[in-house]
Amino acid sequence: MAANTDRRRINAPSGGTSAPVFAKPVKEYGYLQSLRPNRTRGPDELRKTFLQTGVVPSASGSAYLEVPTTTTSSQPSLIPPTSSLKIAASIQGPKPLPRSAPFSPTLVLTTTVKFAPFATRYRRGYIRDSAERDLGVHLETALRGVIIGERWPKSGVEVVITILEGDEDTWWGDSKAEGGAGSGWGLLNVLAGCITVASAAIMDAGIDCVDMVAGGVAAITGDGQKVLDPCPAEHQDIVAACAVGYLASRDEITELWLKGEVGADPDTLIEGATHAAMGSVSVLREVLLENIETKTKAAKEGSKRKLEDVEMTG
Amino acid sequence: MAATTAALRDPAPAAAAALTFPRPIFATVAPHPFLQAHLAAPQPSKAPLRANSRTAHEFRRVGINTGSLTHCNGSAVVRLGNTSAVCGVRAEILDEAHVQATADFAPSTGNETEEDAERERDEMESLRLLVPNVELSTGSTPQHIPGNAPSSFAQTLITRVRSLLLSTSLVRLSDLRILYAPPSNPDGLDAEPEPQLKGYWVLYIDIFYISIDGNAFDAAWAAILAALKNSVIPHAFWDEDLETILCSDDPSEAHSLTLRGLPVPSTFAVFEGKHDWNESGEAEEADWVLSDPDAFEETVCRESVCVVVDCTVGNKGTKDGILKSLEKSGGDVVDRDAMKGLVKRAVDRWAEVEKATNTKP
Numbered sequence: 001m002a003a004n005t006d007r008r009r010i011n012a013p014s015g016g017t018s019a020p021v022f023a024k025p026v027k028e029y030g031y032l033q034s035l036r037p038n039r040t041r042g043p044d045e046l047r048k049t050f051l052q053t054g055v056v057p058s059a060s061g062s063a064y065l066e067v068p069t070t071t072t073s074s075q076p077s078l079i080p081p082t083s084s085l086k087i088a089a090s091i092q093g094p095k096p097l098p099r100s101a102p103f104s105p106t107l108v109l110t111t112t113v114k115f116a117p118f119a120t121r122y123r124r125g126y127i128r129d130s131a132e133r134d135l136g137v138h139l140e141t142a143l144r145g146v147i148i149g150e151r152w153p154k155s156g157v158e159v160v161i162t163i164l165e166g167d168e169d170t171w172w173g174d175s176k177a178e179g180g181a182g183s184g185w186g187l188l189n190v191l192a193g194c195i196t197v198a199s200a201a202i203m204d205a206g207i208d209c210v211d212m213v214a215g216g217v218a219a220i221t222g223d224g225q226k227v228l229d230p231c232p233a234e235h236q237d238i239v240a241a242c243a244v245g246y247l248a249s250r251d252e253i254t255e256l257w258l259k260g261e262v263g264a265d266p267d268t269l270i271e272g273a274t275h276a277a278m279g280s281v282s283v284l285r286e287v288l289l290e291n292i293e294t295k296t297k298a299a300k301e302g303s304k305r306k307l308e309d310v311e312m313t314g
Numbered sequence: 315m316a317a318t319t320a321a322l323r324d325p326a327p328a329a330a331a332a333l334t335f336p337r338p339i340f341a342t343v344a345p346h347p348f349l350q351a352h353l354a355a356p357q358p359s360k361a362p363l364r365a366n367s368r369t370a371h372e373f374r375r376v377g378i379n380t381g382s383l384t385h386c387n388g389s390a391v392v393r394l395g396n397t398s399a400v401c402g403v404r405a406e407i408l409d410e411a412h413v414q415a416t417a418d419f420a421p422s423t424g425n426e427t428e429e430d431a432e433r434e435r436d437e438m439e440s441l442r443l444l445v446p447n448v449e450l451s452t453g454s455t456p457q458h459i460p461g462n463a464p465s466s467f468a469q470t471l472i473t474r475v476r477s478l479l480l481s482t483s484l485v486r487l488s489d490l491r492i493l494y495a496p497p498s499n500p501d502g503l504d505a506e507p508e509p510q511l512k513g514y515w516v517l518y519i520d521i522f523y524i525s526i527d528g529n530a531f532d533a534a535w536a537a538i539l540a541a542l543k544n545s546v547i548p549h550a551f552w553d554e555d556l557e558t559i560l561c562s563d564d565p566s567e568a569h570s571l572t573l574r575g576l577p578v579p580s581t582f583a584v585f586e587g588k589h590d591w592n593e594s595g596e597a598e599e600a601d602w603v604l605s606d607p608d609a610f611e612e613t614v615c616r617e618s619v620c621v622v623v624d625c626t627v628g629n630k631g632t633k634d635g636i637l638k639s640l641e642k643s644g645g646d647v648v649d650r651d652a653m654k655g656l657v658k659r660a661v662d663r664w665a666e667v668e669k670a671t672n673t674k675p
Contacts (some may be wrong), residue, residue: 009447009464010447012442012516013412015408020406022561024563026556056453058396058609059453076565077563078561078565089453116449117402117447117518117520118385119385158460160451160460162524164383164400165385
């Protein structure tokens with residue numbers, strides 16, 4: 001952590017720094033458990049989603065997704081109980097591939113997923129780590145299945161996802177060793193969010209697709225209950241979880257990521273994830289309508305402005 | 315490319331009329347004449363408008379939203395027209411044992427002198443207590459595609475931010491020190507025990523651009539100011555039993571940062587009109603100093619000026635300002651008189667930004 005310096009960035013003190021340790025959970029027995037968040041939603045109830053397109057005017061398409069946290073802590077504390085999900089996506093292109101690139105008969109899709117350093121409870125690095133690269137590959141698989149690539153030969157498109165705040169893998173109070181197999185649940189939520197927000201951005205960019213792809217997550221807890229849209233911090237005992245990229249009107253799945261011990265019947269879990277994805281689809285549809293309305297309005301106003309403009313010839 | 319083909323496809327108007335282009339195509343094909351045509355347009359009633367329908371002296375409105383990130387001690391989202399940046403401040407602890415250069419610890423005497431500030435600045439710089447960084451490769455502009463190392467633009471930007479943070483001594487060292495007052499004097503004397511330095515808070519200040527449309531520096535600085543003002547540092551103390559630094563999670567014990575003043579930068583771009591382009595042949599002086607340039611204007615302007623002013627010192631508002639820093643590069647249009655005018659414009663801007671940072675969302 002400490003030794004490697006980056007010449008192109010401002011470096012932290014070479015001795016290294018540590019995240020603050022709070023005294024009360026360490027010293028007072030029982031205080032830690034009193035902070036544990038609980039799921040107040042029903043097992044089929046999804047968190048509210050905020051989605052907006054057109055946040056980056058210079059990009060061909062962009063979107064911002066926010067899933068606010070539902071838990072509020074009972075006691076005033078500087079330790080945040082759970083985190084929310086905040087993701088921005090921007091699409092650059094489609095644009096011609098550089099001359100040096102080999103010929104491609106279809107659209108070349110590049111996806112980049114990056115966590116901001118302040119996205120999680122522990123500071124992230126500036127250079128993409130393996131988890132971020134993995135997310136990028138999963139997202140690419142999900143999107144490749146919907147984009148009609150043949151319509152854009154010899155071109156490339158960049159999908160850039162920035163995670164300003166990501167879901168956590170477990171509740172912070174449970175130490176990592178105890179989590180064991182439970183690590184990585186948060187990434188599924190992040191992937192589902194990435195799929196939904198990227199889908200909205202692609203729609204904003206006007207790239208031809210067969211359908212809108214939406215992300216959804218479902219999980220099975222220790223007592224065998226199926227929960228949709230789990231917030232990993234609220235469940236102590238997730239045994240399996242699944243994230244899908246789902247095409248609602250074609251009833252197809254372009255991306256499936258299943259983790260943990262599912263047991264004999266994985267279908268119920270996958271079905272649960274598609275149900276969760278249906279929730280995202282309804283949000284996406286509304287945003288699509290809004291997007292079209294504002295675009296047609298802008299086109300009308302644009303023609304009005306033309307008349308007022310200065311005559312320019314050259 | 316798309317622009318030119320569209321222009322060719324346009325049915326040619328009557329032969330008598332000159333070749334005309336739609337707006338975006340004119341801007342792409344000939345950016346310089348495009349902006350000049352806007353600025354030089356004869357509008358006797360009002361001041362000439364730029365292509366983004368602002369006047370030359372007009373800044374974009376700042377919108378600030380603070381405290382939206384969960385895992386930060388302080389955070390802010392700043393919008394400057396189409397430029398938007400997110401800044402997150404995170405405090406971590408640097409243990410005194412890991413401090414390499416052992417700086418002498420001098421307790422602050424209460425009344426600040428210039429010399430104290432100088433020493434503080436040195437200490438902060440050598441210990442690297444402020445770690446600002448920017449990220450441009452978030453798809454914010456087509457120029458910065460992820461996967462590459464930080465561009466020279468990003469490196470210049472962050473160096474400027476860091477040097478301004480240090481030169482203005484914005485953050486007080488006393489806010490970052492973690493002190494320990496022993497219950498009794500180890501020498502066994504009756505004298506008051508001296509507080510010991512156990513560590514420092516290190517502030518990681520990360521700026522993520524969501525979208526860039528020119529003037530990245532002003533947006534970054536406004537985001538930093540708002541995020542630092544919003545920051546809450548937990549009360550940290552030395553625990554004798556565990557021999558480590560612990561923090562209290564009680565919000566009422568935490569303190570916020572008290573910043574030194576409120577330095578606000580204003581960036582200007584100088585647009586040099588081309589005289590030979592003018593058909594009438596009159597060699598009139600045609601240079602415009604544009605406040606708060608957007609991305610399009612930055613591409614056609616060579617000279618840029620950045621003025622940092624702070625008007626909080628005299629408590630007289632905009633009547634009594636201090637020039638904190640001045641940067642100018644790329645040309646020789648702005649002379650001494652013009653610079654005076656720019657400082658005035660920067661002071662007016664200071665009032666706007668101050669209002670925006672003080673209003674709670």
